Amino acid sequence: MKFGVVVFPGSNCDYDAYYVLKKVFNVQVEYIWHKETKLRRFDVIILPGGFSYGDYLRAGAVAKFSPVMKEVIQFAKNGGSVLGICNGFQILVEADLLPGALITNNHLQFRCQDVFLKVKNTESRFTKNYNKEDVLKIPIAHHSGNYFAEEHILKELEDEDRIAFQYCNSKGEVCDEANPNGSKLNIAGILNKEKNVLGMMPHPERAAEELLGSEHGLELFKSLIG
Amino acid sequence: MKNEPKVDFNLAKEHGLNEEEWEKIKKILGRTPNFTELGVFSVMWSEHCSYKNSIAELKKLPRDGENLLVKAGEENAGLIDIGDGLAIAFKIESHNHPSAVEPFQGAATGVGGILRDIFTMGARPIASLNSLRFGPLDIPRNRYLLDEVVKGIAHYGNCMGVPTVAGEVYFDECYTGNPLVNAMTIGIVDHNRVKSAISEGEGNIVMVVGSSTGRDGIHGATFASEELSEESENRRSNVQVGDPFTEKLLLEATLELARKEYIIGIQDMGAAGIACSTSEMSDKGNSGMLLDLGKVPMREAGMTPYEILLSESQERMLVIVRNGFEEEVKNIFKKWDLNCVKVGTVTNKKSLDYYMNGKKYGSIPAYDLVLGGGAPVYFRETKEPEYFKETRSFDFSKVPEPEDYNEVLLKLMSSPNIASKRYIYQQYDQSVRTNTVIGPGASSAVIRIKGTNKAIASKTDGNGRYVYLNPYKGAAIAVAESARNVVCSGAKPIAITNCLNFGNPYDPEVYYQFQEAIRGIGDACRKFKTPVTGGNVSFYNESEKGAIFPTPVIGMLGLIDDVSHITNSYFKNDGDFIMMLGTSKGELGGSEYMKVIHNQVVGDSPSIDLSFEKRVQKACLKAIRKGYVTSAIDVSDGGLAVALAEACIGNPEKNFGASVFLSRKLRDDELFFGESQSIILITINESKLLEMEKIASKFIVPCVTIGKVKDDGILKINNEIKINVKDIEKAYYSAIPNAMDPEK
Incomplete structure (x- = not known):
């Protein structure tokens, strides 16, 4: 089992993902430089959080043109597992590996806080270790995490069981009060059609040690490691 | 040319x-x-x-100090040995004037500048703090400045991937037109990779x-x-x-x-x-x-x-x-x-x-x-400020006693100086780099050090009102309070950085404030053995209305030897005993109570006995390290009642109540809201009472049980205060968002 963590200029959660895999799980993990044009062999590729290329245009919009993304897209098309966290989710959407858009939070502010998540899909390779009734406490930290998609896409996501996580309250109720950014259907994470690509705004790598307040992100990595 | x-x-x-x-x-x-x-x-x-x-x-x-690898002024920032071949570089700096005219960029580049000071030494920045001062939020310009300064700090710090973990924000009329924006960064470096x-x-x-x-x-x-x-x-x-x-x-x-x-x-x-x-x-x-x-x-x-x-x-x-x-x-x-x-x-x-x-x-x-x-190098003229005559002749016995103490407590909890700063800190990334054990909103921030069993604690403090009323004592209190804050988190204070915000040095009264504040910081730092590793001086903080309150801000660094010692400031268990280390003298000079309820900044600052303060801190730290303490919170702005209220609502999992009896040798307002120094409230399990008393007597520190944590959601103090903590919580968390959006 080998993980690759892509490093774009401006990535800043690359080390956090690397650290969890290396120090908490002790699995093989390597960085992938954004200028690389030929991928080594990986089982899972992580697009980490951060501000790739400064995100001065639109979050993730420039990153999709970086040399490595051609390879990542091919890797995903071949069925490889791709996990995009925060900025990584934004990049996956920009790169059309996932549908919809991540627009500015409805309150127009950057927001960092613990949120509660309901695991909607417990069948995918990313979420199979979770149970349907699980309520996860995981932090968010973003300015543009407001998931938007047209009605027919939302319906498709629901019908095909592609909504991985939804923002909820501590009791697991998916409600407006628990929505930290205005996302449609309280969406916090979605899967592609083939369910080998997951994009999510919350940071599971920040919820992987008891000392830091939550271990609820652990099972996501465990699901992948098997 | x-x-x-x-x-x-x-x-x-x-x-x-x-x-x-x-x-x-x-x-x-x-x-x-x-x-x-x-x-x-x-x-x-x-x-x-x-x-x-x-x-x-x-x-x-x-x-000078035993752990100091680089002294103040020798390099861009001070360097402190924390063992394991690692050192901490840290420094605070002001960006007041730029932020007054161009708040977003002024604050952003303030953060950028202090980050560079740290990584230029080869140290990886692992946490940032900031200390902000604004005029009251009922003035639209002040709301604009707050919003833009916070956005600027967030813009820069978040993008850099350095968590913003603590700080303080105060409001007073004197900062209208001249806000203070002090930014601090902490970095970590291997001894053998330090660059000069x-x-x-x-x-x-x-x-x-x-x-x-x-x-x-x-x-x-x-x-x-x-x-x-x-x-x-x-x-x-x-x-x-x-x-x-x-x-x-x-x-x-x-x-x-x-x-x-x-x-x-x-x-x-x-x-x-x-x-x-x-x-x-x-x-x-x-x-x-x-x-x-x-x-x-x-x-x-x-x-x-x-x-x-x-x-x-x-x-x-x-x-x-x-x-x-x-x-x-x-x-x-x-x-x-x-x-x-x-x-x-x-x-x-x-x-x-x-x-x-x-x-x-x-x-x-x-x-x-x-x-x-x-x-x-200039030696400036000093003169004791004229205003002392007026502020110090104030007769507190003439202050009318409030009739409804519940109302006073709620007013204090919703005073922007005391109220939750969540509106501000939730705009900062607090957890990137996965080291933040305790983030903003606590006594101090705690950052674990990867690869070791250690953590560092840090906090900024500086009460401008105290320093205005008594520059020597006020500045010494800033050091004492910041040390007390890190002690409450389980850390030993080891060094400080400071940012000295003052008015025009050519005004002899301002220079008197400056000189006396330095004396206060110096005496306190010598007592706590926390050398000054560097910092920054910002003079000319004046607007059309005159000089700001003299505002020395202390950035304290504390070291936690074992992450198991990390302690929170909120109540955790029903039935825990609440104990008070130290004694309240009920001092109201410069207090938030006097300002909020009586609209006066008068009297002398609270007294401070540095030897006693050190003993209180040592007793608290000893008890924490022994594992007796389930929570620790220091008494500061708003006094005992506010500290108790904060401890009731701080737990993210659930609120607690408390039933407290304070023996009455003072007026009730002095007892509840006086800001006497050197007091820490701790909670312990009943089984540890005897051991706790032993520790307290060893350090010759008064330690009395004042009440118990309750699971009933009611804060009760003597017969005067009885409030549902939900109301406290609402006042505390909604004050700043409401003030920022007055049309809502």
Whole structure:
């Protein structure tokens, strides 16, 4: 089992993902430089959080043109597992590996806080270790995490069981009060059609040690490691 | 140059130099300086760079300590050994004036500047804090300043991937027109990878790396060295513009570079840009430089040597490379797509020789430009402030006692000074780098140190009201309180950095405040054995209404030997005993109660007995390390009642109540809201009562049980206070959001 963590200029959660895999799980993990044009062999590729290329245009919009993304897209098309966290989710959407858009939070502010998540899909390779009734406490930290998609896409996501996580309250109720950014259907994470690509705004790598307040992100990595 | 203005005393005066300084420059050079040289002298001898009105006082601060690897003033930041071959670099700096006129960029570049101070030493920034002061939020301009300053800090810090973990925000009329924005960063470095800001070795190479140089921020240092006025708005062009994305690349490239033994020295470019970095590095290495300014990457055409030297364009570093390793350095910066250009060589002449397009534009001895060298040192006149007569003659017995204490407590909890700052800190990334054990909203932040079983705790403190009423005691309290805060988290205080925000030093009353505050900080730091590792002085914090409250801000660093000692400030278990370490004297001088309920800043600041304070802290830390303490919170703004209320609502999992009885030797308002120092409230399980009392008696500290934690959601204190904690919670969390959105 080998993980690759892509490093774009401006990535800043690359080390956090690397650290969890290396120090908490002790699995093989390597960085992938954004200028690389030929991928080594990986089982899972992580697009980490951060501000790739400064995100001065639109979050993730420039990153999709970086040399490595051609390879990542091919890797995903071949069925490889791709996990995009925060900025990584934004990049996956920009790169059309996932549908919809991540627009500015409805309150127009950057927001960092613990949120509660309901695991909607417990069948995918990313979420199979979770149970349907699980309520996860995981932090968010973003300015543009407001998931938007047209009605027919939302319906498709629901019908095909592609909504991985939804923002909820501590009791697991998916409600407006628990929505930290205005996302449609309280969406916090979605899967592609083939369910080998997951994009999510919350940071599971920040919820992987008891000392830091939550271990609820652990099972996501465990699901992948098997 | 043909269009350069004629250099005479009038021009020097426009550059902020006085006659004495003008004569001194002519004597140093043996001639009249040319325009470029005048520009360099003016910024290097500005208050901001030379500390000319403060250095004589600053030298009185304790700068020695057992864990100190680099002392104040020796490098860009102090360096403290924390064992395991690791060291912590940390420093606080002000960006007040830029933030007053251009709050977003002013605050953003303040963060950028302090981050560079840390990583220029080879240290990886692991946490940032900030200390902010604004005028009251009912004035729209103050709301605008708060919003923009916070957005600026968030913009820069979040993009850099450095968590913002703690700080404080205070509001008072005196800060209207002159907000304070102090930014602090903590970095970590292996002992053997520390880089110095030195230039030496004839023939070695001088390189400029990072962003291109533009005309932004020219004379920023001079701007920071004068009072704000109506005209200050025109100074917007003096404010630098930040690009955190470039800085993130510069950070990674610099840390890669810092591992290389062929790097002689690195210094970031902050105030006074190339002029400052070249002179300080050269003086430190007792060497000189021959600089070809035309080689500096520029973002605007037609820049003059004067502009290139004085530009404060952000995200730049000066790097001294051993001769022969130029290409290696270029390759590192090429990888990160950053500029990296040789602009000169190190000489053994001890002077800075500026050239451009083959023409010489100046030659100045490095020594004469810098702090500790030829820069002026002034001893200013002091005078005890007149206002003391009035504030200290106040008779507290005439204060009417409130009728409804529940209402008073709710009012205090919703005073923006006490109320939750969640509106602010939730805009900062608090958890990136996965080290944040305790984030904002607690006694102090706690950051674990990966690869060890240790953690560090940090907090900033500085109550301007106390210092205004009594500069000596107020400043000593700032140190004591910050130490108490880290102790409550389970840490031993080990060192401080400070940011001294004051008015115009030429006003003898202001200088009295400054001198007395330094004395207070010095005495407190000697007592706690927390040396001053560095910091920053910001004078001229005045607006049209006069000087701000003297506001020394202390950034405390504490060390936690074992992460199992980390302690929170909120109640955890039904039935825990609440104990008070220390004794309340019910002092109301300068209290939040007097300000909020009676609208007065009067009396003397609370008293402080540093020996007693130290014993209280030691007793608390001992009990924490023994594992007896389930929570610890210090009593500060708002007094005992506010501390208890905060402990009731702080737990993110659930609220608790408490039933408390305080013996009544004082008036109720003094008892509940007095801000006497050296008090910590701890909670313990009943089974540890005896052991706790033993510890307290060993350290000769009063320790009494004042009540119990209850699961009933009611805070009850004597017969006067009985409130549902839900109401406290609502007041506490909604105050600032409501104040920021008055139309809602």
